[in-house]
Amino acid sequence: MTSRTPRLRRVRRFVPSGRATKGATPKVVALGGGMGLSASLAALRRITRDLTAVVTVADDGGSSGRLRDELGVLPPGDLRKALAALCGDDDWGQTWARVIQHRFQSEGELHDHAVGNLLIVALWEQLGDHVQALDLVGKLLGAHGRVLPMSAVPLELQAQVKGLDKDHPDEISTVRGQATVALTPGEVQSVHVVPENPPAVPEAVAAVRDADWVVLGPGSWFSSVIPHLLVPELREALEETQARKVLSLNLAPQPGETEGFSPQRHLEVLARHAPKLAFDVVLADEAAVPDIDSLTVAAKQLVGSEVELAAVAARGDDARSAGGAPDRHDPELLAAAYDRIFRMHGRIGPWR
Numbered sequence: 001m002t003s004r005t006p007r008l009r010r011v012r013r014f015v016p017s018g019r020a021t022k023g024a025t026p027k028v029v030a031l032g033g034g035m036g037l038s039a040s041l042a043a044l045r046r047i048t049r050d051l052t053a054v055v056t057v058a059d060d061g062g063s064s065g066r067l068r069d070e071l072g073v074l075p076p077g078d079l080r081k082a083l084a085a086l087c088g089d090d091d092w093g094q095t096w097a098r099v100i101q102h103r104f105q106s107e108g109e110l111h112d113h114a115v116g117n118l119l120i121v122a123l124w125e126q127l128g129d130h131v132q133a134l135d136l137v138g139k140l141l142g143a144h145g146r147v148l149p150m151s152a153v154p155l156e157l158q159a160q161v162k163g164l165d166k167d168h169p170d171e172i173s174t175v176r177g178q179a180t181v182a183l184t185p186g187e188v189q190s191v192h193v194v195p196e197n198p199p200a201v202p203e204a205v206a207a208v209r210d211a212d213w214v215v216l217g218p219g220s221w222f223s224s225v226i227p228h229l230l231v232p233e234l235r236e237a238l239e240e241t242q243a244r245k246v247l248s249l250n251l252a253p254q255p256g257e258t259e260g261f262s263p264q265r266h267l268e269v270l271a272r273h274a275p276k277l278a279f280d281v282v283l284a285d286e287a288a289v290p291d292i293d294s295l296t297v298a299a300k301q302l303v304g305s306e307v308e309l310a311a312v313a314a315r316g317d318d319a320r321s322a323g324g325a326p327d328r329h330d331p332e333l334l335a336a337a338y339d340r341i342f343r344m345h346g347r348i349g350p351w352r
Contacts, residue, residue: 025048025049025050026048026050026212026213026342027048027050027052027210027211027212027213027243028044028048028050028051028052028211028212028213028214028215029051029052029053029054029207029208029211029213029214029215029243030044030051030052030053030054030214030215030216031053031054031055031150031208031214031215031216031225031228031238032055032056032216032217032218032219032224032225032228033055033056033058033059033078033219033220033223033224033225033227034078034081034219034220034223034224035081035219035328036217036218036219036220036224036225036250037053037055037078037081037082037085037219037224038081038082038084038085039085039218039328039329039331039334040215040217040218040248040329040334040338041053041082041085041086041145042085042331042334043329043331043332043334043335043337043338044145044215044335044338045085045086045088045144045145046331046332046335047335047338047339047342049144050145051086051144051145051146052145052146052147052148052204052207052211053082053085053086053145053146053147053148054148054149054150054201054204054207054208054228054234055078055079055082055147055148055149055150056078056150056155056223056224056227056228057074057075057078057079057149057150057151057153057154057155058075058154058155058156058157058178058193058223058227059075059077059078059178059179060075060156060157060177060178060179061177061178061179062077062112062179063077063103063112063113063114063117064076064077064078064117065179066113067113067117067118067121068154071121071125072154073121073124073154074124074130074149074152074153074154075154076116076117076120076121077114077117078224079120079134079147079149080100080101080114080116080117080120081101082147083100083116083134083137083138083141083143083147084097084100084101084116084141086138086141086143086144086145086147087141087142087143087144088142088144092142093141093142096140096141096142097141099115099116100114100115100116100119100137100141101114101115101116102114102115103115116137119137120133120134120137123136123137130149130152130201131148131201131203134146134147134148134149146207148201148203148204148207149201149204150200150201150204150227150228150231150234151198151199151200151201151231151234152199152200152201153195153198153199155193155194155195155198155227156176156177156193156194157176157177157178157181157191157192157193157222157223157227158174158175158176158181158191158192158193158194159174159175159181159184159188159189159190159191159222160172160173160174160188160189160190160191161173161174161175161181161184161186161187161188161189162186162187162188162189163186163187164184164185164186172189173186175188178223181222181223181257182220182222182223182254182256182257183255183256183257184256184257185256188222188257188258190272190273191222191223191226191227191230191273192230193227193230193231197231197232198230198231199231199233200231200232200233200234200237204234205233205234205237208234208237208238208241208243209237209240209241209242209243211241211243212243212244213243213244213245213246213342214238214241214243214244214245214246215245215246215248215338216228216238216245216246216247216248216279217247217248217249217250218248218249218250218251218329219250220254220257220258221250221254221257221258221261221266221269221270222257222258222269223257225270226269226270226273229270229273229274229277230273235274235277238274238277239274239276239277239278244280244281244345245278245279245280245281246279246280246281246282246283246338246341247267247270247279247281247282247283247303247305248283249263249266249282249283249284249285249288250266250288251285251288251312251313251327251328251329252288252327262290262291262294262295263284263288263289263295263298264291264294264295264297264298264299264302267282267295267298267299267302267303268298268302270302270303271302271303277303278303278304278305279299279303279304279305280305280306280345281305281306281307281308281341281345282295282299282303282305282306282307282308283308283310283312283337283338283341284307284308284309284310285309285310285311285312285313286309286310286311287311287313288313289309292307292309295307308337308340308341310333310336310337310340311333312329312330312333312334312337313328313329313330313333314328314329314330314333315330
């Protein structure tokens with residue numbers, strides 16, 4: 001429309017364009033954790049045969065937290081979810097996806113442990129190698145991609161939170177643990193990990209540097225997305241890779257962790273944690289952006305990118321949170337959005 005400013009012309013709305021052809025397969029690396037990363041993987045496996053997931057390892061709740069505390073292992077839960085998301089849509093893939101996601105229900109020690117968590121930890125103990133074990137699980141499942149931890153040591157997430165004490169709204173407190181940070185009633189200002197400057201998994205760094213496209217997000221912003229930027233070797237790889245990069249925003253603010261955040265506020269937080277990191281595209285659901293002008297300006301100024309708007313949320317009451325906002329991505333719609341971005345914005349190097 002002629003009434004729009006030149007900056008707004010950089011914001012594109014589009015409809016699904018279908019899947020990539022068999023001859024066009026980019027090397028894609030997706031980073032994150034939890035259900036956000038699972039959403040990206042379920043979409044990306046539909047459009048590329050060369051897909052690697054790099055997964056956060058700071059989870060300290062539920063089955064993962066119990067195994068971590070008892071055995072000193074990496075928390076396997078987010079790795080398990082990523083593997084399940086990469087399972088195919090055939091009977092084999094869907095059967096194994098259900099099996100590894102299955103949780104025991106009992107009054108004993110096995111209660112709420114996920115089968116996949118136990119399988120992954122058992123192979124770690126048998127093989128003594130995180131990457132080899134995850135590759136073996138992926139082979140068993142017929143996973144359409146590879147899953148790697150971002151660091152070889154379990155991390156503790158710590159957050160600086162404002163207003164945790166309602167009687168002292170301006171006071172800054174330290175909150176420890178990913179599960180606690182995700183549900184904090186205060187306003188998260190920043191996060192860091194312990195140990196500080198943890199080692200990255202070399203295969204994860206190599207995958208980022210060798211990729212055609214890197215996708216960061218969606219997911220819990222402070223507890224699943226930003227932790228990748230707190231691993232120095234991984235952050236440097238993200239800054240220096242020749243791959244093009246997509247930052248995928250959430251469908252709605254997360255209660256507690258990012259409650260009240262606008263889409264542009266998410267960019268501000270990310271830029272504070274990694275000021276040198278730039279992106280080519282910020283992807284957002286068109287219904288989740290109340291102020292397109294502000295997001296466009298923030299994307300350009302903070303992460304150097306264009307904004308792409310697309311309908312990527314699952315529709316219907318079953319896809320909505322208690323607050324009424326969509327809280328689940330539709331894998332086909334998200335796949336079409338990624339496919340369109342990869343085609344519209346070119347590629348670095350030949351696609352395998």
